[in-house]
Amino acid sequence: MAARRKKIKIAVTGLNAIDSPGPGIPVIRALRASGDFDVRIIGLSYETLEPGIYMHDLVDKTYQIPFPSSGKASLLTRLKYINSIEKIDLIIPNFDAELFNFITLANTLRKEMGIRVFVPTLDQFEERHKSNLPAFGKKHKIKVPFSKMIFSTAEIPSLRKDFTYPLVVKGKYYDASIAYTPEQVASHFNKISAKWGLPVIIQQFVYGQEVNVTAIGDGKGNTMGAVPMRKQYITDKGKAWSGISINDRKLMDMTKKLIRSTKWKGGMELEIIKTANDEYYLLEINPRFPAWVYLAVGCGQNHPEMLVKMAMGEKVVPFKKYDIGKMFVRYSYDLIVELKEFEKISTLGEL
Template sequence: MPLTVAVSGINSMENPGSGIGVIRSLLESGSDYHCIGLAYDAMEPGLYLDEFVSHAYLLPYPSSDAQKYLDRLLTICRDATVDALIPVFDSELPHYISSRSRIEEEGLRILLPSRDQYDSVRKSALPELAEQIGVPVPRSIAVTSYEELSTALESLGFPAVVKGVFYEAYPVHSHQEAREYFDKIVAKWGYPVILQQFIRGDDFNLIGCCGKHGRILGLVAIKKLLTTQMGKTWSAVTIANDAILEAGRRFARELEWEGGFELEFRITPEEEIYLLEINPRFPAWIYLATAAGINLPDRYIKHLFEGKEDFPEEYEVGKLLVRYTGERIRSIGDFERIVVHGEKKP
């Protein structure tokens, strides 16, 4: 019997989730998996990519009532006989963390950070965590008003970076531009908004996954070659960088992290390394790690069901990711059925 794995984040858009990459990795692993997509909107493109998502359900938005969210999630898992969950959105993780005992009582398996671990990687807490793992961070200031925004910009100078508490980061060069992005981020993600010192250099990321007690299941480092306006990876290449990999090991060891994660770095022309942020979930470029030989979703499941902890560390350097846009033509009836039934059936 195949293991049924429910995966969120199938919104393959400008700011994509990692769900399609996770599902693709599982389906190409050689193991026997049946994947269920978890979506928040009937227009999420993953719902219409039949080669990856043949069966999917709609969830309430993460901002909804916690009990309503949990009830719907557990109903889906019972209906689809789900064995394991891989949530990949920052904003949904608090629901899973607070309901972990109830989720596991249902026989579902999952890797998740604790609430303290999750809080420790929030952008406002980054300086303290960076000190623990020995990598400096740009100066950062959390703001909740126009007055605090202006004061922070006077302190940091221009250019600066305006960041949301969950997603989105925009370089700004004036008070007016900063205020526009401040309003945009607050409307979408709420307070606080993070103002960060702008560091010139190249962007590098590290993906990883940890099992119980911070046991590292795999790490892969990349250099970003092209990014979107929001700083999301559009093309990248796998690299070997001992300093970045060691920072990932220290992160896992110091926090005894559990689950997927991403560390974002900037390296200056003087080769100084700065930690820009830590994301408590798999990034959208996860399939590049799989293509390079480190299939983290498969290792995640094997750790949960087989207790496996020792995996090869080596991966192929020089693997190139190039993201592209495409179109999928479907009947309006497909959309209507998802809206009416809250489900896409095989």
């Protein structure tokens, strides 16, 4: 007789399954695919048109939560209300920008509401910030493209001293654009700083193939799972619309070394450029699962399920293998939504 699946209530953010997708929906799909958990999914949304709100086959109930910029006090108040109804066991945050609040609230959530989160420590989170990446690379002996923070367009002409064009202009949380001229840097600077604030990061462009790794660490230095992927189709926003799992030992060694030396806790994504000379440059560490994390499930490693088990204190063994040559192909799909539903989430903040 098959063992009964354990009932668990998990709140998930990142329901924006849009052209630059949040990881919430793939994380939920992974949780629904779990053989060990029978999940009730509570969606936590920021905006009323996040598609996940209306995907009732995946999300059981959605509550709006305040934007990260509102601070952790207002988030805590809202979570108290939601928890009074839902009795949440675990929250899986999926946005870089909200992680600070969830990391700093972790103890309070556990003590006051019995809600667990399994996220990196504040030190881990801060250390891998784009603006700190050169120091991070030096400390952990990983190649990182040269980068520099700038705070005003007045600094752009002097970039020629340190960089050769093209270069990459990056927001502190999201967005990256390639610039071939100082004028383009100025244009990207204005767009990105208006959206994500300052500083803006200037990074040397490295030619090569984009490879990414989705991984999960136990917080003690052990890699509990890792699947590398090569982007096959990239959107104009630089997002993988299609990718394939690959067998790249160097990439796996780099991932394990990084998780060992940082004692990374939780999900993560490594964004890496592999040059024609087989050199690997770390572009970014995202402190959460990527939007393509469901590929890992397809390859035999359910990373979100592993995260739930670790968060709930269950005994786990690391994944040892994964399928190579498995592909994902993303697609868009039009949901038909009744105005009543839109009205409810817009006015009541829940659906």
